[in-house]
Amino acid sequence: MTDSAQPAAAIEIRDLTKVYKGGKKALDSISLSIPRGQIYGLLGPNGAGKSTTINILAGLVNKTSGSARIWGFDIDANPRNAKNSIGIVPQEIVFDPFFTPLETLENQAGYYGVPRDRRRSMELLRAVHLQDKANAYARTLSGGMKRRLLVAKAMVHSPPILVLDEPTAGVDVQLRQQLWAYVRELNAMGVTIVLTTHYLEEAQQLCDRIGIINHGRVIADKTTRELLSMAQEKVVQVTVDRDIATAPEAPCFEKVERVDERTLTITYLKDRANAGQVLAAVQASGLAIVDVVTRDPDLEDVFLHLTADA
Numbered sequence: 274m275t276d277s278a279q280p281a282a283a284i285e286i287r288d289l290t291k292v293y294k295g296g297k298k299a300l301d302s303i304s305l306s307i308p309r310g311q312i313y314g315l316l317g318p319n320g321a322g323k324s325t326t327i328n329i330l331a332g333l334v335n336k337t338s339g340s341a342r343i344w345g346f347d348i349d350a351n352p353r354n355a356k357n358s359i360g361i362v363p364q365e366i367v368f369d370p371f372f373t374p375l376e377t378l379e380n381q382a383g384y385y386g387v388p389r390d391r392r393r394s395m396e397l398l399r400a401v402h403l404q405d406k407a408n409a410y411a412r413t414l415s416g417g418m419k420r421r422l423l424v425a426k427a428m429v430h431s432p433p434i435l436v437l438d439e440p441t442a443g444v445d446v447q448l449r450q451q452l453w454a455y456v457r458e459l460n461a462m463g464v465t466i467v468l469t470t471h472y473l474e475e476a477q478q479l480c481d482r483i484g485i486i487n488h489g490r491v492i493a494d495k496t497t498r499e500l501l502s503m504a505q506e507k508v509v510q511v512t513v514d515r516d517i518a519t520a521p522e523a524p525c526f527e528k529v530e531r532v533d534e535r536t537l538t539i540t541y542l543k544d545r546a547n548a549g550q551v552l553a554a555v556q557a558s559g560l561a562i563v564d565v566v567t568r569d570p571d572l573e574d575v576f577l578h579l580t581a582d583a
């Protein structure tokens with residue numbers, strides 16, 4: 274596809290609503306525009322509606338109302354092209370246990386109508402470090418290996434968009450890093466990535482942009498940098514020259530915690546105070562500061578703040 278033929282948004286969701294049988298409203302009119310070429314994190318607490326959104330895009334769940342376009346193709350009007358434009362790594366591990374990884378990929382390529390001379394099953398197995406298992410039964414793979422096979426399976430038809438629903442749940446640190454390295458590689462080759470994860474630190478490192486949903490509604494959709502700058506609380510840890518009998522108090526302190534006899538963690542709101550005022554208040558209480566460590570707010574701080582139920 275030439276550049277001019279590519280849509281501005283990889284995925285465009287408008288007023289998407291899902292009410293499950295039994296009345297549970299999992300999505301309440303969500304709208305999201307996922308830019309082409311980015312790594313986009315779709316985050317939210319358990320039950321927020323992330324998988325429902327992804328499953329609607331995958332054609333596995335029927336929406337109640339609203340619309341979605343994948344690579345410019347409406348999922349109702351043009352379901353085949355929409356489906357061919359996306360590769361989905363589902364949260365649940367589902368394979369026929371009697372096929373080998375190589376057969377699994379070949380079957381999937383057949384399902385998508387990829388001609389034999391354009392299949393790249395072994396290349397994909399190498400990319401996810403499963404070339405040694407090409408001919409083993411899928412049922413003999415470890416959980417982490419199965420997840421990686423699912424990623425390869427989602428890429429057999431070379432879709433421009435790859436969606437990963439909790440791809441690293443239960444995967445050890447080393448394999449998680451390998452998986453993310455591969456995701457980055459795909460992104461560098463132009464694949465738009467959408468992922469959900471509960472590892473906020475990883476989302477912060479990987480994602481260009483992050484959407485947060487809570488109770489079926491979009492509560493944030495911003496660049497990772499913009500989202501981080503929304504954090505109100507800042508933390509400074511001070512070590513003082515003597516044992517602290519009683520923790521100091523000051524109007525600019527939001528919260529004071531004693532870490533040990535000589536160390537305090539002080540939280541302040543960046544709109545109301547700055548680090549200089551906080552340190553001056555500590556000194557004014559008669560303590561001399563011998564060391565200071567500041568911690569920048571991270572995605573977890575912002576996430577918890579935004580999703581805290583009133």
Ligand SMILES: Nc1ncnc2c1ncn2[C@@H]1O[C@H](COP(=O)(O)OP(=O)(O)OP(=O)(O)O)[C@@H](O)[C@H]1O
Nearest residue numbers: 293294297299317318319320321322323324325326
């Ligand atoms: N098939 C279903 N029938 C009825 N309710 C459902 C069904 N699937 C999901 N739900 C409900 O819809 C809401 C959203 O679920 P969903 O799986 O989309 O959340 P999620 O954000 O992916 O959560 P998690 O992080 O736990 O995977 C939840 O309240 C869930 O219980």
